[in-house]
Amino acid sequence: MHRQIMGLQPGDRTQVDHIDGNTLNNCRSNMRLCTQKENKQNIRLKSSSQTRIKGVYYDAARDRWQAYICVDAKKIHLGRFKTSDEARNAYADAARKYFGEFANLG
Structure with a gap:
């Protein structure tokens, strides 16, 4: 439709x-x-996400939150952070930079 x-x-x-x-x-x-590429940039958070934060996961071995973003089928490491909020902010900044109006911050 x-x-x-x-x-x-x-x-x-x-x-x-x-x-x-x-x-x-x-x-x-x-x-x-x-385009298909722009449409994929706006994808939702996966329901299987353990952290419930898009682009962020907890690394128990390092006791840090890690942020990453996928751009053109390449995973870009955004850093390790002490808090989930810092990692979320890093992902949000990168999503706005790479995806512009199609950024979905989850």
């Missing part, structure tokens, strides 16, 4: 991104045209 609302024809490789992440919210104001 969202492709039809946005005027895309069958076979058109352009994708539709739902800004709020809710694929049932097909208001035109909640949708934007994008």
Whole structure:
């Protein structure tokens, strides 16, 4: 339905991104045209995440929180931090830098 609302024809490789992440919210104001790469930048936090913070995990061996981001299929290490908030902020800064308006901070 969202492709039809946005005027895309069958076979058109352009994708539709739902800004709020809710694929049932097909208001035109909640949708934007994008490439597949941009659409993947806006992906949600995986439900299996143990930390519930996108791009952050706890390294028990080092007693530190680590932040990372994937850009162009490459994992970029953002650092180790004493608190989860510091790691979350590092991820948020990197997401804004690399993904711009498509950044999903989880």
